[in-house]
Amino acid sequence: METVYGILIPFLGTSLGAACVFFMKHSLSDRVQRSLTGFASGVMVAASIWSLLIPALEQSAAMGTWQFIPAAAGFWIGILFLLLLDRTIPHLHQNSEAAEGPGSNLQRTTMMILAVTLHNIPEGMAVGVVYAGYRLGNSGITAAGALALSLGIAIQNFPEGAIISMPLRAEGIKKSKAFAGGVLSGIVEPIGAVLTILASGFIVPVLPYLLSFAAGAMLYVVVEELIPEMSQGEHSNLGTIFFAVGFSIMMILDVALG
Template sequence: MLYQQTAILLIPFLGTSLGSAMVFFTKNKINEKFQKFLLGFASGVMIAASVWSLIIPSVEMSAKQNVIEWLPAAVGFLLGIGFLLLLDSVIPHLHLNSDKPEGVKSRLSKNTMLVLAVTLHNIPEGMAVGVTLAGAITENTGITVAGAISLAVGIAIQNFPEGAIISLPLKDGGCSKLKSFYYGVISGAVEPIGAMITLIFAGIVTQILPYLLSFAAGAMIYVVTEELIPESQSGKHSNIGTIGVAIGFVIMMILDVSLG
């Protein structure tokens, strides 16, 4: 059972690592249109995962606990938004195609702040996998191991292009292929760590699982609305980003409904 849990927690990290490895197999930077599609795709996956894998189970679990069904989902969601807003305001980071750092002022290099920006994306994803797995191994939650696996696989799918999006620009900016790959992998390392911490915490206090589920959903939606969708819609060809959202949403919905 422990090996199975560890394997599930590592699935999203594997997606990021494989995506980062693309730096060894391609000479050119990502096409702008394709990058917009990938950003939209990641948004669609995260939106669908937030609804089917996190918020709906939160509501259903609250009903079983004889709690007002919408209360934990609403409270947790808003806390998740607030948590990422705080991190976004405190951690120095730099988004792709931007020269203006966000967060507190620092002397960190541009490459380091680019990695921190992607790391911020990955924190709620790791939390989502961890809390879903906690629900799967807890009795009478309605969450299955298959559902946890589908979420992990869905996040891994969207992490693959995300890994490439961070490693390839770093290579184009002067980093070696090996160093660019290393930075990409490091940006995803927070996922299994965050997932494990969330899993342990949720296992100790099972009554707050509905809040943790919606908390992860809120954190993911913050990343989508604050960063991914604006980046996919900037400049020309914004419709490509919209198509990516639709495809990512449908794929994650299918995964969750068919496997969950």
């Protein structure tokens, strides 16, 4: 059951964040959005390092001097995978007028949901890979370490849920539909995690590659999308400060629980 809870915790974070649409009358201010985006970025960077890349290196220790190969290779595959998704899925980021990806007749609100969904794909993969490694029993990944990753991603998913549902409400969408849009953007996380765990029997030899793959995918999202968003306009230092807050919290969680 702890694996089931671990998979659902990040999705719960997204859903609770999306529920803000029922309690807040106005859309999030630019300062708040920038702060929340910076916080999410910090959590994702710290999770990529402590929960994914370092374990990938540790599991390749038997390779000696060449232990960096699985981590480096998986990292780059993750980067290229997200680059491919970025180019093939039409999506629209908050505070942006021009959609990215191929031309599409999709509604603006649909493309906004797709943008956050892209962010959530690597997070779901990361949770799935870590819990798959824990279930194998010989990967060096502990239940506490897997829980730390789930909690960290859930914490950063809360503002992401609000960031998608509140702008949808501002677009004139009903509260219930705006909430559903925020929840829908996070559904890929438990789905991706379950699929990864179901394939756990096949990933033993390539677990270091998969851990670093998830790290590369997450860092692509941070550098390509989140950091530019948190740095736009005035008071960009808010994003930087909250990046540090998010990074510190995720680092503490991983070290204390892992």
